Amino acid sequence: MTVKSDIEIAQACEKKRITEIAAIAGVDEKYLEQYGNYKAKVDYRLLKDLADKPDGKLILVTAITPTPAGEGKTTTSVGLTDGLRKIGKNAIVALREPSLGPVFGIKGGAAGGGYAQVVPMEDINLHFTGDFHAIGAANNLLAAMLDNHIQQGNELGIDVKRITWKRAVDMNDRQLRNIVDGLGGRMQGVPREDGFEITVASEVMAVLCLASDIPDLKKRLGSIIVGYTYQGKPVTAHDLKAEGAMAALLKDALKPNLVQTLEGTPAFIHGGPFANIAHGCNSVTATRMAMKLADYAVTEAGFAADLGAEKFFDIKCRLAGLTPSAVVVVATVRALKYHGGVAKADLNQENLEALEKGMPNLLQHVSNIKDVYGLPCVVAINAFPTDTKAELDLVEARCKELGVNVALSEVWAKGGEGGKALAEEVVRICELPNHFQQSYELDQPIIDKLNAIATKVYHADGVDLVGNAVKQVKEIEAMGCGNLPICMAKTQYSFSDDPSKLGAPKGFRVTVRNLKVCGGAGFIVALTGDIMTMPGLPKVPAAEKIDVDENGVISGLF
Numbered sequence: 001m002t003v004k005s006d007i008e009i010a011q012a013c014e015k016k017r018i019t020e021i022a023a024i025a026g027v028d029e030k031y032l033e034q035y036g037n038y039k040a041k042v043d044y045r046l047l048k049d050l051a052d053k054p055d056g057k058l059i060l061v062t063a064i065t066p067t068p069a070g071e072g073k074t075t076t077s078v079g080l081t082d083g084l085r086k087i088g089k090n091a092i093v094a095l096r097e098p099s100l101g102p103v104f105g106i107k108g109g110a111a112g113g114g115y116a117q118v119v120p121m122e123d124i125n126l127h128f129t130g131d132f133h134a135i136g137a138a139n140n141l142l143a144a145m146l147d148n149h150i151q152q153g154n155e156l157g158i159d160v161k162r163i164t165w166k167r168a169v170d171m172n173d174r175q176l177r178n179i180v181d182g183l184g185g186r187m188q189g190v191p192r193e194d195g196f197e198i199t200v201a202s203e204v205m206a207v208l209c210l211a212s213d214i215p216d217l218k219k220r221l222g223s224i225i226v227g228y229t230y231q232g233k234p235v236t237a238h239d240l241k242a243e244g245a246m247a248a249l250l251k252d253a254l255k256p257n258l259v260q261t262l263e264g265t266p267a268f269i270h271g272g273p274f275a276n277i278a279h280g281c282n283s284v285t286a287t288r289m290a291m292k293l294a295d296y297a298v299t300e301a302g303f304a305a306d307l308g309a310e311k312f313f314d315i316k317c318r319l320a321g322l323t324p325s326a327v328v329v330v331a332t333v334r335a336l337k338y339h340g341g342v343a344k345a346d347l348n349q350e351n352l353e354a355l356e357k358g359m360p361n362l363l364q365h366v367s368n369i370k371d372v373y374g375l376p377c378v379v380a381i382n383a384f385p386t387d388t389k390a391e392l393d394l395v396e397a398r399c400k401e402l403g404v405n406v407a408l409s410e411v412w413a414k415g416g417e418g419g420k421a422l423a424e425e426v427v428r429i430c431e432l433p434n435h436f437q438q439s440y441e442l443d444q445p446i447i448d449k450l451n452a453i454a455t456k457v458y459h460a461d462g463v464d465l466v467g468n469a470v471k472q473v474k475e476i477e478a479m480g481c482g483n484l485p486i487c488m489a490k491t492q493y494s495f496s497d498d499p500s501k502l503g504a505p506k507g508f509r510v511t512v513r514n515l516k517v518c519g520g521a522g523f524i525v526a527l528t529g530d531i532m533t534m535p536g537l538p539k540v541p542a543a544e545k546i547d548v549d550e551n552g553v554i555s556g557l558f
Contacts, residue, residue, distance in 0.1 A: 006113050007557045010121035013262045022258060025092060025266035026293045033255065035129050038120050041255040042268075044213060044285050050292040056090075057325040057430045058291055061300040061380075062309040062369075064362050065502070066492050068344050069334040072113060072382040072412060076330045076419075077300045079116030079411020080380070080426065082263045083419025084296050089427065092294035093118075093265065096282045096302065097132065097257070097272040098125050099200040101172040101535055103557070104543035113558075114412035116419070118259055118267045122554045131208075132170045132199050132272070134253040138221075138246040139168040139204045145242045146226050147182070150190050158235050160192045163227035164516060166533075170199035174536030197533040201277045206521035208250060209271035209283040210319055217254060218247045224520035234479060236519065256286035263416050266293075275302025276492040277533050279311040279523065284320040296430070303492040305329060305365040310457050313373050314438050315485045315523055325430040327369045327377040328422070330409070331362045333387045333395065339503045348386040355391055359398050360504035364459060364495065366404050372456050374435030378425045380409040383418075405429075442483045446473050446515070449486045450526060454510045458495045463510045469526075472515040476524060479517065487523040489531045497529030 004012075018040045022032050033041040061077040077093055084091035095118065098110035103125050111117050111124045118124060127133070143165055150158055169176065176196035182189030199205060203224055211217040222238035229235060237243050256270040270286035273279050280302035281287075290297035301308030301316075309327070317324065333355065334347040340358030342351055362379065369377045379399050381392065396406040407425045410418030440452035447463065454460040465473060476482055493499035496508045514527040537543075546556035 005558060006117060007121060007555060009115060010111075010117050010119050010262070011553070013119055015119055016260060016264050018258060018260075021260045021264065021266050024264065025258065027258065032258075038259065039123060039129060040258045041129060041252065042258050042289065044255055047285065047288055047292065053292050055291040056295040056297050058287070058322060059296060059298045059326050059328065059426055059430070060309060060312055060324050061298060061328045061330060062305040062365070063303070063330040064335060064365055065304040065306070065339065065494060067335040067338040069332060069338050069347055071330050071332055071335055073300055073330050074110065075113040075116045075412055076328065076380050076382060076409055077298050078112040078118060078261050078267070079409060079415060079419040080328065080422055081267070081298045082116065082261055082265050082416025083411065083423035084298070084426070085263070085265055086416040086420050087423050087427070089296050089423070090294045091265065091296040091298060092268065092290040093261070094268040094270070094282050094286045094290040094297060094299045096300070097128055097269050099132070099198065099272055099274070100126070100170045101198050101200070104546070105172045105535065105537050105541055115262060115415035116411040117262050118269060119262060120259070122557060124259065124269060125557055128269075129257050131253040131257070131270070134249050135202060135204050135208060136168050136170055136199045138249040139199070139202045141246055141249065142224070142226065142237055142240070142242050143167045145240050147189055149240055156235055156239055157229045157231070158227050159230045160190060163192065165224075165226035166195045166197045168197050168199045168202040168204070172198065172535040172537045174534065177532060177534045195534070198274070198535060200272050200274045201533040203518045203521050204246070205271065205273045206279055206518060208253060209273055209279070209281065210316070210521060211254060212284065214247060214251060214254065217250060218243050220520040220522070221246045222520070225517055232475075234517075234519075254285070256283060256289055275308035275311060277489045277531060279315050279487050279521070280308040281312050281316045284316065287322065288320070296427075305368060306457050306495055307488070307490065307492055309369070310439065310453065311487060314440070314453075315487060318438055318485060319522055323434070323436050324375055325434060326426055327375050328380050328426065329362070329365055329369065329377055330380045330382055331395070332382045332384060333391045334384055336362060336395070350388045350391060352390060352394060355394055358503060359395070361502070362395070363398060363402060364504040366399065366402055368457055370402070370404070372439050374437050376429040376432040376434070377404055378422070378429055379404055379406045380422050381406055382412065383408050383410045442485060446477060446482050446486070446524065450512060453486060453488055458510060459504065459506065460496065460508050460510050463512055465512050467513050469512045469515050476515060476517055481517045481519070481524065484517070485523045487518070487525045489525055489527045489533070491529055491531060497531075
């Protein structure tokens with residue numbers, strides 16, 4: 001039997017019109033702004049009109065440390081939501097929008113997989129409703145106004161060697177990491193070192209995802225720090241009078257996007273910050289909308305639990321006042337064997353010894369959810385045909401030693417029907433006692449917060465500040481920003497800041513080399529190891545396999 005690709009499955013789906021999906025979700029058409037027949041934006045004023053309605057349960061889907069074998073977090077999120085509806089529950093999923101960087105880089109499409117996808121898959125993976133373009137435009141407008149201010153006399157006394165604001169493009173383009181611009185003579189700008197970040201790492205993306213309405217959006221945009229004066233005083237977007245125009249570019253992007261799963265389940269897809277270099281969660285507005293409209297709101301956070309889930313709990317939940325009811329930790333037998341030292345080519349063979357060696361990675365993530373954050377969780381094993389009963393039994397036995405159940409997730413092959421067992425367990429644990437807490441307190445000194453994340457979540461021996469980070473801690477605290485949460489920028493491939501350390505490494509320290517205040521987002525970014533805010537393309541980019549035929553049908557999006 002020929003196995004269909006994700007895009008072939010998505011293109012064969014008979015989609016419902018978005019007005020029908022809105023009706024299923026309980027969204028009146030007066031809040032709907034249609035983008036064709038199958039996608040729409042929902043006016044954020046819906047939230048104000050639903051203010052008195054009680055919130056549904058909030059379920060976070062996270063995962064073990066990523067491997068080349070794949071884990072299927074988005075696939076599980078979609079399949080779980082379909083599964084909840086299969087067992088009679090009112091459920092909505094809230095996800096991030098895919099970035100063009102990974103779509104054309106390594107991952108290809110990022111809208112779920114198999115029979116657990118959101119559609120229209122091609123639109124979601126490409127331009128969608130234009131949110132990322134608006135974010136990039138707002139980011140670059142601020143950059144243009146900053147450089148123009150300097151060109152026109154520099155009334156604020158901005159030190160061109162202390163500009164922290166970079167331009168943005170939603171593409172993996174290492175050539176733009178470090179550039180020199182303003183060349184060509186006096187009328188062409190002021191020559192200076194500059195650079196680009198990928199749009200999903202831009203603070204404007206974080207601001208959009210954390211803002212509650214237009215006034216809050218403008219306030220956050222105005223608080224963005226773009227650089228420092230010769231006297232060391234921070235310069236903000238408000239100082240440049242830029243927040244109004246930026247908000248005008250973002251007013252529609254602020255509205256969550258409504259689409260559907262292959263099974264007609266409503267899905268909000270909005271915002272898309274990376275979790276390794278940003279805070280890794282979809283918008284607060286979309287999450288709140290899902291919680292108001294459904295009894296069970298399923299959302300995900302990027303990469304593994306040490307990155308996405310940590311930031312979901314310590315940043316998003318804290319800033320938005322959200323309390324999750326349950327957590328799903330996604331794993332695969334194949335990925336666990338990879339953490340146990342098996343080469344990718346050999347992952348289809350039963351290997352209980354390697355699985356045993358890789359299990360600590362899963363168990364450490366599970367322990368963090370239960371013991372650090374005080375939340376009930378279930379392990380979802382994303383099933384592969386090559387998994388053996390002995391391997392599945394081993395995973396279940398080790399998890400039960402921690403008091404956590406394991407549910408086999410077959411959503412890739414069976415859609416919602418394959419997610420019913422997981423859905424039943426999620427419903428059960430949502431009723432368990434909840435002792436949710438963050439991993440640190442905001443009033444702790446910056447170094448203590450860094451150490452709390454490193455020791456409690458990564459299980460490191462501590463943090464070492466190197467280079468600029470030493471003086472930056474003092475400067476940030478002197479500015480009165482020391483009470484902000486921390487957004488760690490760290491490799492996604494390890495609990496440590498060294499991507500080669502697989503499993504659950506011990507006896508390491510985390511190196512922080514740079515700290516940056518994101519005044520609009522309301523957090524401090526700590527860059528660890530050699531992490532970069534502009535990725536590069538691989539040797540063979542996914543873009544080489546993506547095409548469109550004479551009828552406009554796209555292929556190659558996996």
